[in-house]
Amino acid sequence: MRILVVDDSGETREYLRKLLYFEQNLELVGAAADGEEGVEMARQLKPDLVLMDINMPGMDGITAADIISRELPTTRIVMMSVQREVEYLRRAMQAGAREFLIKPFSYDELMNVIGQVGSLSTPAPAIAAPTAPTEAVAPTPAVVPAVVAAVFSPRGGAGCSTIAVNLAVAVAGQRRAKVALLDFNFRFGALDAMLNLQPTRSIADLIQHLDGQQVDVDLVESVLLPHPTGLYLLAAPPSPEMADLVTTVHLENLLQALRSRFDYIIVDVGTALDDNALTALDAADRIFLVVTPDIPAIKNARLFLALSSGLDYPPEKIVLVLNQDNPRTGITAAAIEKHIQWRFGGVIPSDPRSALGAINRGVPLIMHNPSSPATKGFLALMDQVPEKEAAPAPQA
Ligand SMILES: Nc1ncnc2c1ncn2[C@@H]1O[C@H](COP(=O)(O)OP(=O)(O)OP(=O)(O)O)[C@@H](O)[C@H]1O
Ligand SMILES: [Mg+2]
Structure with missing residues (x-):
């Protein structure tokens, strides 16, 4: 699995490089320091997985995730953040992120999330953000409750x-x-x-x-x-x-x-x-x-x-x-x-x-x-x- 890291903290990028270094099946193919660079590198490298920080100067991680998930639907995105607020989680999920890592995270946590994301066989079904109604919307059948x-x-x-x-x-x-x-x-x-x-x-x-x-x-x-x-x-x-x-x-x-x-x-x-x-x-x-x-x-x-x-x-x-x-x-x-x-x-x-x-x-x-x-x-x-x-x- 080819991985791109996007984080403005050099320390985090280094930490991830070390964690991934000895993993046979995981390859760190690039590291970007802000959202814009992250999007650019994702376009070129087409990684399988992006580890994306949320708060970065310039383009933030949620905007970058949104662009990447639209342009590269098979690339999985895992958000990393120190903030546990569910607001971020929701926005990240809407932007197409599949999983969440709370900083600081351990080796086990990272591997667990990568394992989970890697085992998902279909592209992330991005939760539809509320949008203006478009043409010909199919009638939704009455929902049968669980x-x-x-x-x-x-x-x-x-x-x-x-x-x-x-x-x-x-x-x-x-x-x-x-x-x-x-x-x-x-x-x-x-x-x-x-x-x-x-x-x-x-x-x-x-x-x-x-x-x-x-x-x-x-x-x-x-x-x-x-x-x-x-x-x-x-x-x-x-x-x-x-x-x-x-x-x-x-x-x-x-x-x-x-x-x-x-x-x-x-x-x-x-x-x-x-x-x-x-x-x-x-x-x-x-x-x-x-x-x-x-x-x-x-x-x-x-x-x-x-x-x-x-x-x-x-x-x-x-x-x-x-x-x-x-x-x-x-x-x-x-x-x-x-x-x-x-x-x-x-x-x-x-x-x-x-x-x-x-x-x-x-x-x-x-x-x-x-x-x-x-x-x-x-x-x-x-x-x-x-x-x-x-x-x-x-x-x-
Ligand atoms: N069919 C079974 N045969 C043998 N052992 C079982 C079986 N089902 C459950 N156990 C064992 O019984 C123990 C309790 O099981 P479990 O945790 O599912 O019960 P519980 O009712 O949820 O318990 P708690 O009250 O702690 O929530 C566990 O050690 C489990 O391995
Ligand atoms: Mg129980």
Whole structure:
């Protein structure tokens, strides 16, 4: 991959030169000190990737990115900035940037972003900047809202995150659908790590934009992190105390915005049954209620099922899932069904080796070990996610 660096700081250009020096597949083909020079060098060198600073004297990085992405649509652009403001992020995304690096960044962060950008096979779909209406605009078909599936367990460590990740990957791959995966464990979310994604953006960047009546859907979408499997992750905030900033109003607005842009939304609700969790459970078309074969989990699942009728959730909204099924525990699926008077909609066998290997490598289990019995369980569970309705045919 041929890389061009555009940054007015000689120090940054030198730092990047050193970082890239020993990389076999990455070649630094040029370094420019401002936007104008950057555009000129991009035209001549036609690099695969441009690492672009935002604030530079003369032509700034966003203007330069805009020109480069128009003239060279296959060149990918990664913005670099010390400013974390989401305003910059949005403008950069509109200008065709595909990723963002916050300075100072480490070698790992750089490689991660280059890896992500490199694995995107299609040119960056620049989020259309608002433009004046042009001739003959095709009629937009009425948008069919996304199907929402929430994964919840009244017991920690039951496997909510594992199930949410694997369901999202399965749906994205098998149904060729646009899937958003939301980490609702705002305090200690870990889906970014489970998917080996650098959490350069998170729900924390959105909070102040989700207060009002008017929500900028483009902005919401631009904060999600693309994963090579085709799903998009909304990561949890970077530090635990930020969890307190998230309110139900934010989440209602968030879900509404994403519903108009995605085919499926999978929410890892986790174990807390608070207002935020209820917002997701209320909005869900299906709730995957996860239990493990142990007495406390079974007892809590039974409590939740009793509560769910008080919440006016119809029984068909809830899919009871047995995770970490293991005949050797002596507690069988049939015995649990009998005890809580509810049938399982899915059973995932226990496979601790694959589950742990997947988590530690940051690869979803169904990809880490396709022949695991747990993989078969996840794929079967996918059938319990209702198919999104087809969009009505456009009027002739
Ligand atoms: N089918 C399975 N077989 C064996 N181990 C599993 C299985 N599913 C998940 N695990 C393991 O159980 C542990 C908890 O999984 P996970 O993090 O998905 O649960 P969680 O419900 O999201 O937990 P938390 O309450 O911490 O959010 C992990 O170590 C994971 O590897
Ligand atoms: Mg979890």
